[in-house]
Amino acid sequence: MSSLPAVDDICWLIGPETGELLDRLDSGAGSLVPAARQLQRYHSPERVRLLLEQHELRRKAIDKFPDAGRMFFLPRTLEQATDIHVARYKAKRFPAEERVADLCCGIGGDSIALAERGPITAVDRDQATILLAEANLRILAGARSRNRVHEFLAEDVLQLSVASYAAWHLDPDRRAGGRRTTQLACYVPGPETIERLLVERKEGAVKLAPATELPQSWQQEAELEWIGRDRQCRQQVAWFGTLARSPGLRRATVLRTRPHEPPLVATFAAEAGVRPGVADQVGRFVLEPDAAVLAAGLDGALAERHGLAALHPGVPYFTGDTRIDDSMLACFEVTDVLPFDRRRLRSLFRERGVGKLEIKTRGIEERPEAVRRDLRLRGDGSAVLLLARLGRRVTAIVARRVT
Incomplete structure (x- = not known):
């Protein structure tokens, strides 16, 4: 694990001297090699490394932060940072115009969104990291946020009271x-x-990895929410106190980002472990829950809500004869159902000129890329191939993606 940069180097990085240097690197004008050689004439190796690293991190961060070209990052803190779309969604749960503490704030992904709601105190034990968080908030803060008094503390959360x-x-x-x-x-x-x-202040939210299991007592008093964006489950949040809208339940939330507009949001709360009925045949549509729904264990509850049946027990492919317009479900319209036979599939796709094939599998050992090689696809047509068990046999479902 690489050590964090020295505080004086971070102060230099976020200071006025580096603005033009970073702009030149970020503009993509010319190769980085001569640019690095030029920088080495005037700056220490550590500061040159920081500049070049910052250029690369800004490029990587664009998916999380549309304004990444003006922000500052460290590799480890970028990996763990909440993207701005998810952060703004989460921030809506917090009380407006009241001071909120953002603990272990990193480079400030959640802090930026919380500061749009009210005054914040951002806390991180590392001085270099807290300097980056403060710089990022200063750069991105809107007019209302700038008029609020925010605090940035380089302190250990172990020693901090939230009362x-x-x-x-x-x-x-x-x-x-x-x-x-x-x-x-x-x-x-x-x-x-x-x-x-939680003893000091019940109103709290803990960001977790999607696969993290919590103590049973926490699950009973908290609302656990799995948040996905653009088909990936990004994080789990345990909401406590009045921040929990549905204590004891699980929630799956899906964000669909749009250019220059707020993301579309779909959310669903229920108990986990619901087992829908099993289909004896494939219907007109096959539906697959979003990754956040699967992580929350709410695929069965969502299927039951829409009157869908499972293709196979415990496998999250569902079927029905009615098109479902729900952004928490990918919907595929079925064109063919046949036993999984590579020769028959190869012939079918050759007849239809299918060269672009999306292959999806659940509950079977077949690997999509191995199947793709065997099918020897050619042509300009496109289709979706879903492989799953129906009864005791593996079934091939040819379809087109509706949503």
Whole structure:
């Protein structure tokens, strides 16, 4: 694990001197090699490395932050940062115009969104990181946010009291040992600190990896929400106190981003473990739940809500004869149903000139790329091939993607 940059180097990085240097690198004018050689004539190797790294991180961050070209990052903090779309969705749960503590704030993904709602106190134990968070908020803050008094503290959350805040948000380090973990006991800060924070102020939110399992007592009093954006489950959040809209339930939320507009939001809360009926044949449509729905264990509840049946017990492919327009479900219109036979499929796709094929599998051992090689596809046509069990046999479902 690489060490964090020195504080004086970070102060230089976010200062006025580097603006033109970064703009020149980010503009893409020419190769980075001569640019690096030029920089080495005037700056230390560490500062040149910081500039070049910043150029690369801004490029990587564009998916999370549309304004990444004006922001500052560190590799580890970018990986864990909440993207701005998810952060703004989460921030709506927090009380407006009341001070909220953002603990283990990193480079400020959640802080930026919370500051649009009210005054914040951003806390991180690393001085270099808190400087980046402050710079990012200053750069991106809207007029209302700039008029609020925000605080940035380089402190250890272990020593901090949240009793005086209206609510708090915590993003524990999930790579404290150098490797990513989903085990709550390995988070820093860990369960003991979270319990203390909840005693001091019940209104709290803990950001977690989607696969993290929580103690049963937490599951009963909190609302657990899995948030997805653009077909990927981004994070799990445990909401406590009055921030929990449906205590004891699970929630799946799906965001669909749009250029220059707020994302479309679909959300669904229910109990996990619902088992819908099993189909004896494939209907007109096959539907696949979003990754956030699957992570939340709400695929059965969502299928039951729409009157869908499972193709096979425990496999999250569902079928029905009515088109379902729900952004939490990918919908495929079925054109052919046949036993999984490579020769028959190869012949069918050759007849239809299918060269572009999306292959999806659930609950079987076949690997999509191996199937693709065997089919030897050619042509300009496109289709979707779904492979799943129907009864005891593997069935091939040829379809077109509707949503």
